[in-house]
Amino acid sequence: MAEEVKLFGMWASPFSRRIEVALKLKGIQYEYIEEDLSNKSPSLLKYNPVHKKIPVLLHNGKPVAESLVILEYIDETWKHNPILPADPYEKAMARFWAKFLDEKLWPAAKKVVVSKGEEPKEVIEEIQEHLKTLESELKEKKFSGGESLGFVDIAANIIFWLLVVQETLGLDILTEDKFPGLHEWYQRLADDAVFKECVPRERLLGAFKVRFGALTASK
Amino acid sequence: MAEEVKLFGMWASPFSRRIEVALKLKGIQYEYIEEDLSNKSPSLLKYNPVHKKIPVLLHNGKPVAESLVILEYIDETWKHNPILPADPYEKAMARFWAKFLDEKLWPAAKKVVVSKGEEPKEVIEEIQEHLKTLESELKEKKFSGGESLGFVDIAANIIFWLLVVQETLGLDILTEDKFPGLHEWYQRLADDAVFKECVPRERLLGAFKVRFGALTASK
Structure with missing residues (x-):
């Protein structure tokens, strides 16, 4: 079948x-x-x-x-091209960080969008607190299992959404000088052909500009 | 070693x-x-x-x-006495429901405790909405893989904490007549020797009574 x-x-x-x-x-x-x-x-x-x-x-x-x-x-x-590491401890770490991205970074990042374009100092600090945690973890080791994309890399795609929001609103949340390790990490992801295909950067930028433009105009 | x-x-x-x-x-x-x-x-x-x-x-x-x-x-x-089913689909379902318990039922149940003993109608409705979802799922199939305790059973221990809170506050949230399937489920868990050993019912009841008593007295 x-x-x-x-x-x-x-x-x-x-x-x-x-x-x-x-x-x-x-x-x-x-x-x-x-x-x-x-x-x-x-x-x-x-x-x-x-x-x-x-x-x-x-x-x-x-x-x-x-x-x-x-x-x-x-x-x-489909067991070929594994996404999760085979080792139970490495697997647990991957699950831990994917959960962190979804339960800490993403809810904080969403607040910037809800803030309707005003610079929300506390929200930015909250996001940066989580980014610092990731940055310090990156110094210790790579997230993904090796050369190929892994579970945490895939879950970390939300970082590209954060970058689009920051660009649209002209904020400095996640920059190369503040987070060099993260910058290197997402540059590597951005260079991956499959990953790139699944981050609709230009279309998101357009949609966010319309959204925030409308919000600003209606103030 | x-x-x-x-x-x-x-x-x-x-x-x-x-x-x-x-x-x-x-x-x-x-x-x-x-x-x-x-x-x-x-x-x-x-x-x-x-x-x-x-x-x-x-x-x-x-x-x-x-x-x-x-x-x-x-x-x-430690692969003996498996907690998760071996089948990828069954495993996904177990993960889905454990996540549901942690992300939907538990946050709602916690609100009753924060409500400080006043009967919080909306919170009770929210909890019961989630319990209905579980009840209807239980009609379809058992959560655990078989006779032994599984991942969802273990994650569902939070139901016993809800039962203690309901008893302490004299609320009717999760009752046998409203949720017969859930009642049967947690009775089965309560009868399991290992599970029972890890639900400190009497001690929780005592602690909650002191807590809610103090809150009521200080009103």
């Missing part, structure tokens, strides 16, 4: 983009279904009734939701 | 109790170190500098933090 792999995603979501990176790294053919989040499809509601969110991976009719859960599922289902 | 396994925990935390359940299920000898969270030890701050929280598992000098990450580490390091 041919495998059926479908991804319900949204172009601007780093979480569905993570799944695209993983599927491309593994060379898995999939059908991509773009969701309109203001008018969610019956399929999305059926396949993720609990959270009603993208991304959802549908594999031979069986749905998996939550981006980090999906990444692990993909890695365990 | 003899293995060195230490657990930094706190008796009233469901999260460190989860680790005790897993270690006992696997029959792993460990040293338990009780932390005073109002005066954290230098060891805790050293081993979990990012979150400064319990539980931390120290295995041959290497620390792992975050309870779900620790559970997976334990399961991958």
